[in-house]
Amino acid sequence: MAGNPNHRYPVAPVQHPPHIIPQNPPPKPSQKFPNYLETPDVSPRARTLCEILAKIPPQEIEAALSSTGIQPTPDLEAEVIKLSYSCPSAAIKFFRWAGLLQKHTVLSWNLMVDLLGKNGMIEPMWDAIRAMKPEGVLSTATFVSVFGSYCTLGRFNDAIMTFDVMEKYGIQPDVVAVNSLLSAICREENQTLKALEFFERIKTKIPPDGDSFAILLEGWEKEGNVAKAKNTFGEMVIRVGWSPQNMSAYDAFLTTLVRGALAGDAIKFLQVMKGKNCLPGLKFFSNALDILIKQNDSVHAIPLWDIMVGSGLIPNLIMYNAMIGLLCNNNDVDNAFRLLDGMVFHGAFPDSLTYNMIFQCLIKNNKVRGVCKFFAEMIKNEWPPTPSNCAAAISMLFRGDDPETAFEIWDYMVKNRVTPIDDTSNALLIGTCNMGRLSELRKFAENMIDRRIKIYESTMEKMKDTFYKQGRSGRDTYDDLSRKLKSS
Template sequence: MAAEKSRPFTPVAAPRFPTYHTASDLPPQARIICEILATTPVHEVEARLAAAQIQLTPEIIPRVLKLSYNNPSTAAKFFRWSGLALQHTGYSWNLMVDLLGKNQLFEPMWEAIHSMKKEGLLSLTTFVSVFENYCVTGRFDEAVMTFEVMEGYDVQPDTVAVNSLLSAMCREENQTVKALEFFERIKAKIPPDADSFAILLEGWEKEGNVAKAKCTFEEMVICVGWSPQYMFAYDAFLNTLVRGSNADEAIKFLHIMKGKKCLPGLRFFSNALDIFVKQNDLAHAVAMWDVMTGGGVLPNLMIYNTMIGLLTRNNDIDGAFRLLDSMAYDGAFPDSLTYNMIFECLIRNKKVREVVMFYNEMIKNEWPPTPQNFTDAIKMMFSGDDPEMAVEMWKYMSKNNISPRDDSANAVLLGLCNLVRLTDLRRFAEKMIDEGIIICESTMTKVRNAFLKEGRSGRETYDHISSKWKSAYLKT
């Protein structure tokens, strides 16, 4: 296999391809050969291989080739040398073709293909490798030419071959138009299937081309109809619409798909909902949710939480409660995140009575508030005429060792200061200091002011608390 003259090969630095250095369970003979190929000049390879006196087996050859992509010239020497002792399998030939193609040695690659034809070992797998390696290097015309000459090599260019070339093209950046050009030329001769359209739609999705996606989807419906089996195509099309700010059309198509019993799966709904969350688009999220659940698609916990998060962000408390009530019916049981998003929303909207009721439900279901939500709830309870519940929350935190609770402790002390509940203030302050909780200097100022209003006895009480606080502060 002569080296390509028109385009000299520049060796690619490892670790572009896997090497024998990191291969596990590699037979000793294969490892020795790999090391020879990696460290020996090309003109000495055959002599080194012969001197090693390795007993070749059909299994060793592909193992060596897979780990020698970084050494194409010596790998080619090994392939030729080993072929004198053993007849290469079609699998080994395909590896050699791929190795040469990956290294842009296209002339020797074609020489290998000619040899495979003589041996009767060519298959579609061979040509798929050629498609991919041409497309990776931007040689799309050569990839199409390869497809066109397949029949001359006794390999039928069928729909699978078409899809393989389309896929190789669409994987490259902004090349779906090239794939479409090939598709338009070939579709009259080789009818496309659903996979053909799915590949193009995924290409348009990656490129964000809404107009082309619509055209391709319309043609797909005409050519292959509707089927739940075409889910990947539907997902790609709808994702393109949603990401392209065409949510109204996406909802319209979802209604059509629902009528055809061809709704997409959770992959699409999850992706679309994430986009609506980023856009804070509650209206389209709700519309999509109604189609999804009305069509029998069961949302999982993650999707429920995403939707509840969007509802609570927009202060739609009733909507959040409706979803919370429906979760168990869909087998998606609420977790800490579910409860805390709703709890936070209730606090933010100063729903004192609802906060108390929901807090009790959270404790009953063993999903307590987060430390931050505890702090915010305690503050709200003191300002919302329910200080006993604030104290109850603090006691729960302390009893269950929920941490960090420094902020909540300071909120309790400030609330008691404002209510001038000095007996409780002293009791809680001393206990908090004993527990090593950090009391802020600003909080201590409020505590001092509250006690000083009580004259001498109040000053003595504060001095006692202050002494303990300073002692604890110095220890830390």
């Protein structure tokens, strides 16, 4: 029909398919379509034709196209239509012109249906579909495009009624069509319930498959509807059983549980799934752990981690650091060390962040012996503490009656020229003051003055009180230090 020189588009008076109620054309969807100026690798002939469609007045388009001497080919026609969504009226004229010179392909017809639908031109879209029927070029893909166009326009009932009239156009609806409509509905915000209504009606006629449930579960995940996700998942297990091929459905369901603060339930399901050889992949575990970390939920993160590692999945350094950070934030030093010890066996080597998070946790929990031992390990592995951790460690070690390790940390910083060192140095002076070790206090203060390390006013006041309590000799010592500091 398209090759008939007497054929003019559209092909027939407007006749809506059964059950499709005519509506006033809605405004064009607010979406940006690709055009020939922004798309790379546009062929020269397509660019020429697209420029005519974009720039020539409508009444002159067909003459301008003919004047180019370009003979449309199937590939060229499809390329031009793909790049002309933003000028649908001109695209119709191009399609008519091309149809006079060659027979339209299935692809070109489907592209035109999609172009018209995406631009809210519903009546011309149906005219095109009716023209396709006698040509024998209608397919499920045609109607999938219509589903998407209606759903983008918010006309979900029309999308569903389109599914219902597929048979009248010679296309037998199947599970692919069902899933395509479910997907089109669920892509829109907060419409999974509408998709479920269609699903409940059609499932007795066309048995759903794993993809059907995956689409619904991904919709519930997006909407955070835990109750509906549980119901859908339960029905899925009954209808289609367990299969590793349904992993996207499992991922969506488990993620909904974790995000809905039901990580305990997710872990129970994971244990069942492990027995069914249907554990999800690393992507799920990574996303789930990220959610639990944001929720500061180390209680459920630990068993989730153990299931992941126990199933043979190998976490990377980023995942290890995130998990260790969560454990340290919850003062779970034992599990943090357990993960640290297991890292190298999975090819994830700890870095400065790994060590410093654990070191900071030991400091925060006043683990004096742990800080001493771990500091030595950090130096041995060439991942020293950060300056801020050094300062915090020195203050804690003085409170914990281990000044020798505090002195060791400061000596390390000086010898290795770790900067900034001001906070650490002042912490050392204050700690030495509190212990009343005046000879060492004087030695450290003089060393710091010589190195031009900044001694804070509050530290000087603390030193003054400490020295002045020792009588005249102490006052003389402090005054001498004060003069050296002012002249340095």
